[in-house]
Amino acid sequence: MPELPEVETVVRSVAPHLAGRRIVSADFRSRFVTPGNRKKLAQQVAGRTIANVRRRGKFIVVTLDEGFLAIHLGMTGRLLIDGREGGHTHGVFTLDRGTLVYDDPRQFGRIEWSPKRIDRLGPEPLEISLEDFVARFRSRKAQVKSLLMNQSFLAGLGNIYVDEALFAAGIHPLAIASRISTGRAAKLYEAIRETLTAAIEHRGSSISDYVDGEGNRGFFQILHRVYGREGEPCFHCGTPIKRIVVGQRGTHFCPKCQKR
DNA sequence: CTTAATGTTCCCCA
DNA sequence: TTGGGGAACATTAA
Numbered sequence: 001m002p003e004l005p006e007v008e009t010v011v012r013s014v015a016p017h018l019a020g021r022r023i024v025s026a027d028f029r030s031r032f033v034t035p036g037n038r039k040k041l042a043q044q045v046a047g048r049t050i051a052n053v054r055r056r057g058k059f060i061v062v063t064l065d066e067g068f069l070a071i072h073l074g075m076t077g078r079l080l081i082d083g084r085e086g087g088h089t090h091g092v093f094t095l096d097r098g099t100l101v102y103d104d105p106r107q108f109g110r111i112e113w114s115p116k117r118i119d120r121l122g123p124e125p126l127e128i129s130l131e132d133f134v135a136r137f138r139s140r141k142a143q144v145k146s147l148l149m150n151q152s153f154l155a156g157l158g159n160i161y162v163d164e165a166l167f168a169a170g171i172h173p174l175a176i177a178s179r180i181s182t183g184r185a186a187k188l189y190e191a192i193r194e195t196l197t198a199a200i201e202h203r204g205s206s207i208s209d210y211v212d213g214e215g216n217r218g219f220f221q222i223l224h225r226v227y228g229r230e231g232e233p234c235f236h237c238g239t240p241i242k243r244i245v246v247g248q249r250g251t252h253f254c255p256k257c258q259k260r
Numbered sequence: 261c262t263t264a265a266t267g268t269t270c271c272c273c274a
Numbered sequence: 275t276t277g278g279g280g281a282a283c284a285t286t287a288a
Contacts, residue, residue, distance in 0.1 A: 003266055032283070058267080075267055076285080088285085106285050108267055117268090142277060151268080158266055207266065208287090227266095248280075250264075263288085270282085 002073035004125070004156030005199035006210055006218065007058050010079055014100070014213035015053040017081045018062070022049045022096040030090035032107040044113055045069060045093070057121045057155030070115050074108030081213050121155040125192050128154070134185045137177050144180070144188075145173035145246045157192070160205055160227045163252045165192045167226045172260040173244070173251045198223065226252040 002010070026042040028034040034041055048064040055061070060071040060079065071079065083101035085092060091102030091111050102111060123132070133154075140147055147153055148162045157165070166173055168191035171184060180188075204210060204218030207228065211217055221228075225235050230243035234254040242255045 006266070072267080075265070104284095106265090106267095106283085108283070108285095110268095140276085146277080149267090160266055205266075210266070247278080249267095265286090268283095270280105272279090272281105274276100274278085 002058055002075075002077065002210070003158035003161050003205075004055075004058060004196055005161070005202075005220065006204035006212075007055050007060060007073065007156070008200050009204045009212045009218060010073070011053055011055045011060055012212075013216070014060075014079060014081060017098060017213070018050045018053050018095075018100065020050065021098070023047065023064075024094045024096055026094070027092045028090065028111065030104075030107055033090040033102070033104055033109055034111050041111075041113055056118060057124070057151055058158070059118055059121075061118070067114055070110075070112050070118055071102070072110045072112075074104060074106060074110070076106045076209065077102065077104040077109030078209075078211060079213055080211075080215060083215075120152050122151060122153045123155065125154050125156055125196060130186060130189050133189045134182055137185045137188070138180070138182065140177040142177055143174050143246065144171055144177050145249075145251055147177050148192075149247060149249070154192075156196075159249050159251075160207070160224070161192075161195055161199065163227045164224060165195045166258060167253060168195055170257055170259060172258040173246055173253050175260045226254065228252065 023045050026045045028038040028042055051063040053062050062069040080101045082098050088103045088105045089101055090104055093100040148157050169188040171188055199220040202220035205221040206217035207221050226241050229241045231240050234241055237256050239254055239256040241252055244251050
């Protein structure tokens with residue numbers, strides 16, 4: 001479900017309901033979503049007041065009056081205001097007004113107290129300057145697809161938006177970053193920003209079951225130009241979209257429009 | 261039955 | 275330190 005635009009949409013939908021609320025109690029039920037001592041974590045958050053909710057990379061950062069909680073949605077995580085509890089509910093926050101429910105069938109998501117890995121995230125794609133991005137990008141010898149997926153290089157892009165941004169920039173997913181000209185790297189920078197901005201405006205991509213904090217679907221999937229379009233004609237040149245595997249992830253691109 | 265799915269970490273090896 | 279490749283985590287849908 002969740003790359004930067006989806007997480008941003010969840011944060012925006014959930015924040016007004018949570019800011020200023022007091023967590024009366026919490027209940028965590030999964031040894032995967034909440035590794036370690038779940039009872040202790042529940043005690044840690046109980047009684048605390050939520051100062052604000054924001055996004056960092058693909059993490060939802062819930063700042064409390066003391067400390068913070070980081071929620072990562074993994075592949076299938078959902079954070080729902082006044083959501084109904086079901087068979088895949090692994091976290092329930094009872095607030096002084098309403099509840100917050102965490103659902104996650106695959107349990108790849110995490111709810112953690114001040115996790116260190118948030119410090120290892122790279123810059124935000126919508127905040128880094130063009131100069132800094134190009135300098136970082138051109139110093140790497142990795143394939144662009146893998147590099148852009150790397151959260152310590154840039155925080156927030158995932159499989160869908162990397163494929164879409166590379167198509168928009170006309171860059172082949174297997175191109176080597178350091179061998180791409182400054183001009184094309186600059187074009188990639190703009191493509192990333194435009195793709196993410198448009199996706200946020202459309203409230204994210206609901207390709208299977210993604211919904212925001214109020215249960216609303218996004219509709220950026222309508223505008224996908226390569227992701228999930230294997231064999232279908234490129235919107236630009238008509239060549240069938242190709243699918244290969246890079247870093248164990250399905251990778252979609254136009255073999256004619258995207259140069260190495 | 262097999263494959264793939266919006267993600268991340270860990271391990272091995274160059 | 276960088277980077278490629280593979281396995282693992284748990285579940286569902288096609």
